[in-house]
Amino acid sequence: MKQLWTFGLEEAKSCFFAVIIFSTLAITQIMETLFIPRYDFILLICLLTQAFMMITKMETWDEVKVIGVFHVIGLALEIYKVHMGSWSYPEESWSKVFGVPLYSGFMYASVASYLCQAWRRLDVEIVHWPKTWAVFLLSAAIYFNFFTHHYIYDFRWLLKIATILLFFRTIVYFKVNAITYKMPVVLAFVLIGFFIWIAENIATFFGAWQYPNQSETWHIVHFSKISSWLLLVIVSFLIVAMLKHIKGKRE
Incomplete structure (x- = not known):
């Protein structure tokens, strides 16, 4: 129980950025923001949180750069998906x-923030890591499939099989x-993807965004979305x- 408590505490600390975002979503859903639209207020809180985490050394400069990359990647995906009608942001915003x-x-940056923080706090090490070029190709294929499946065949199941084959030996x-534990990396993907799906239900409940079937009343996000989050994870x-x-390797 002591080990489980410590593990849960470190995981909670790693989710600091995500918790701030969801707390802001919940509060602004109940209380109106003065002089500033809700979405812009959430953006302001995100920027202040990032500044706070840098000043207090909760995040390193390298981690901030990784989070910045994810912000750009996520924003590009959001623009495309909203354009295709997958979901929408109905409220006004500057x-x-x-x-x-x-x-x-x-939202995507918070996933990267969690991964970076958990990696450092739990002293993560990976063995039997595949070739870098293979990892790069798989990552690119998964990301671009989010765009191309609107026009051609959806390769998500093939990509999942490819992931299992590529990381079958990776631990x-x-x-x-100070006690070391191990887990297959594929299982880690599934667990993180599942918990992000739970977070997505919370986010849509508080109006972070809307799927077409949630325009009139909130419904639980379809279980099929777990597979999408799994690929994103x-x-x-x-x-x-x-x-x-x-x-x-450089060091």
């Missing part, structure tokens, strides 16, 4: 770009109170792991 508020990029080692994890792997 900071909207092509119908997407800039705070939405921080994640992490430490809790894989991309996020692979980018973070690849950057850390490259940096480790």
Whole structure:
């Protein structure tokens, strides 16, 4: 129980940025923001949170750069998906770009923030890591499939099979109170994807965005979305792991 408590505490600390975002969503759903649209207020809180985490050393400069990359990647995906009608941001905002508020990029950045923080706090190590070029190709294929499946065949199941084959031997080692545990990296993908799906239900409940079937009343997000988040987690994890792997080789 002591180990589980410590593990849960470190995980909670790693989710600091995500917790701030969801708390802001909940509060602004109940209370109106004065003099500033809701989406812009959330963006302001995200920027202040990032500044706070840098000043207090909760995040390193390298981690901030990774989070910035994810913000751009996520914003590009959001703009495309909103344009295709996959979901929408119905409220008014000064900071909207092509119908997407800039705070939405921080939702993806919060996933990267969690991965970076958990990696450092749990002293994560990976063994049997595949070739960097193979990881890069898989990450690119998964990301671009989010765009291309609107026009051609959806390769998500093939990409999942490719992920299992590529990372079949890959193991994640992490430490809790100096005791080392291990887990297949594929299982880690599934667990993180599932919990992000739970977070997505919370986010849509508080009006972070809307799916077409939630325009009149809130409904639970379809279970099929777990597979989408699973693929996004894989991309996020692979980018973070690849950057850390490259940096480790340089050092």
